[in-house]
Amino acid sequence: MSSTLVVQLVISGILLGGIYALSSIGLTLIFGVMKIVNFAHGEFLMLAMYVSFWLFHWAHLDPYLSMLISVPLFFIIGILTYKVFIKKTIGAPILSQIFVTVGLSIIIENLALLFWSADFRTVSLSYLSRPIILGPFSGLGLEEIIVNKARLIAFILGISLSIAFYLFMRFSYLGKVIRATSQDRTTALLMGINIDRVYTISFAMGILLVGIAGALMIPIYTVHPFVGFEFVLIMFVVVVLGGMGSIVGAVVAGLFIGVVEVFSGFFIGPESKQAVYFLVFIAVLVLKPSGLFGEKGEEELERIEAIGE
Amino acid sequence: MSLLKIEKLNVFYGDVQVLRDVSLEVKKGEVATIVGANAAGKSTLLRALSGLLKKASGSIRFNSEELLGLPAFEIAAKGLIHVPEGRRIFPLLTVQENLEIGAYTRRTEGNLKKKLDEVYAIFPVLAEHKGQAAGSLSGGEQQMLAIARGLMAEPTLLMIDEPSLGLAPLLVAKTFQVLERIKGEDVTILLVEQNVVRALEFSDRAYALENGRITLHGTGLDLLKDPYLKKAYLGL
Numbered sequence A: 001m002s003s004t005l006v007v008q009l010v011i012s013g014i015l016l017g018g019i020y021a022l023s024s025i026g027l028t029l030i031f032g033v034m035k036i037v038n039f040a041h042g043e044f045l046m047l048a049m050y051v052s053f054w055l056f057h058w059a060h061l062d063p064y065l066s067m068l069i070s071v072p073l074f075f076i077i078g079i080l081t082y083k084v085f086i087k088k089t090i091g092a093p094i095l096s097q098i099f100v101t102v103g104l105s106i107i108i109e110n111l112a113l114l115f116w117s118a119d120f121r122t123v124s125l126s127y128l129s130r131p132i133i134l135g136p137f138s139g140l141g142l143e144e145i146i147v148n149k150a151r152l153i154a155f156i157l158g159i160s161l162s163i164a165f166y167l168f169m170r171f172s173y174l175g176k177v178i179r180a181t182s183q184d185r186t187t188a189l190l191m192g193i194n195i196d197r198v199y200t201i202s203f204a205m206g207i208l209l210v211g212i213a214g215a216l217m218i219p220i221y222t223v224h225p226f227v228g229f230e231f232v233l234i235m236f237v238v239v240v241l242g243g244m245g246s247i248v249g250a251v252v253a254g255l256f257i258g259v260v261e262v263f264s265g266f267f268i269g270p271e272s273k274q275a276v277y278f279l280v281f282i283a284v285l286v287l288k289p290s291g292l293f294g295e296k297g298e299e300e301l302e303r304i305e306a307i308g309e
Numbered sequence B: 001m002s003l004l005k006i007e008k009l010n011v012f013y014g015d016v017q018v019l020r021d022v023s024l025e026v027k028k029g030e031v032a033t034i035v036g037a038n039a040a041g042k043s044t045l046l047r048a049l050s051g052l053l054k055k056a057s058g059s060i061r062f063n064s065e066e067l068l069g070l071p072a073f074e075i076a077a078k079g080l081i082h083v084p085e086g087r088r089i090f091p092l093l094t095v096q097e098n099l100e101i102g103a104y105t106r107r108t109e110g111n112l113k114k115k116l117d118e119v120y121a122i123f124p125v126l127a128e129h130k131g132q133a134a135g136s137l138s139g140g141e142q143q144m145l146a147i148a149r150g151l152m153a154e155p156t157l158l159m160i161d162e163p164s165l166g167l168a169p170l171l172v173a174k175t176f177q178v179l180e181r182i183k184g185e186d187v188t189i190l191l192v193e194q195n196v197v198r199a200l201e202f203s204d205r206a207y208a209l210e211n212g213r214i215t216l217h218g219t220g221l222d223l224l225k226d227p228y229l230k231k232a233y234l235g236l
């Protein structure tokens, strides 16, 4: 195996992982704060891809610019979804929470099918069509490395937004309020925090993040009513590997799964990539049941940061 | 005039009635203590006052305003602050973040900084550990943090549930020093304590709660001298 190939695969994997990271942090936020597993998360991603697709199709709006519309739109969709569907399930048995979010995913999927048919739709941007070619780096013994522009943009924006979101949660007052509420909601109430408001904002932010991910993905992936299901499995793997609720964990796990997928796609074949990352998933959970950055991991991380101050 | 006046409060967990016709009052500037055996309903009373328990009837007036039926976060905003049993600090937040959250209802930029300075002056040990995850503090430090977090809210009435529970004797003494200091800062205190002698010596007003009913009330010294209480709690 040539070193050029390894570098090429690692770069492709990391670029792919940036997309997984951004689309998963909303899911991990919603789980971390309100302990609700949003099985409809993939369908919100699908909706976001459609929004960017139709804005491009009808208004010739560049998908990266359509984010300016997606951000407020998905924040509002998140608020409404919380108020209408999710709020009633807070504190309800897990089974009824599952029914509500799975039901929601089926409703969204079928509405998409009804309005937009099962057609596969793509956005192709001429300025992205030619890849960037890096190298050759003869000093390092590497030949040319090919980088897809749309994936590079998705990676850079995805990782930047993930970091910005992490900093927001870590340092802003609202971020602290959200973290306090996720650790102990009764005590948060005693501090005067309106839990319902925190849940509304957290859910809406989770949906907003997947809304951004949709806009970044439409120049890369085909959209159709069932595309959410393809991605939601990966998102769950990323969230669980990352330690259920940890933003840093989701980013690291996203990158990791991206690399695993690219390597297994190349060496074993694209059709088996799901089997491979589920194997990796199970292997990690056997070795470390709380995920890469589970409860304990997060605590340690905070302590390390604290010492750095 | 009473700052807090409770009349005929009845509280249930499901069908089980835990508090029966509880009436009590606390005047501004006082320290009032509730003593009682395990499972008498002391914590339940505090939880009902802070709006955490919805199955309740009777009347809870605070500054002449009825609190029964209000959501917990609105009650906290009125200055009735509850330091819960078992500390309940936010373990993954830093010490300082815990304090900042405590000031939630009073969070203006300048005020936050001013309150932090005040609280660190009372609890220097918290200033030493301010960047550390609160869950890594010792039990005594966590109790100090829980009280300090309550003070960040600038309480009109601070309710503290068993602050010395599980602490070594030296730390119990330290806890009472801190309470003494808070009392001096013009905060009215409603205290629940199993350290009966210390608590009663320190109180202007005291109530004994037994099986969900108030069975005795008077000044702290009255209760200390009460032959029945002596027998029941002090083993004298």
Ligand SMILES: Nc1ncnc2c1ncn2[C@@H]1O[C@H](COP(=O)(O)OP(=O)(O)O)[C@@H](O)[C@H]1O
Binding pocket: B013, B018, B036, B037, B038, B039, B040, B041, B042, B043, B044, B045
């Ligand atoms: N969440 C709850 N659900 C049902 N019963 C409870 C609950 N919390 C406390 N109790 C019961 O209420 C009674 C009073 O409890 P508590 O107020 O905690 O007593 P204390 O603080 O005086 O020790 C006890 O019998 C206890 O078992």
Ligand SMILES: [Mg+2]
Binding pocket: B042, B043, B044, B085, B161, B162
């Ligand atoms: Mg108790």
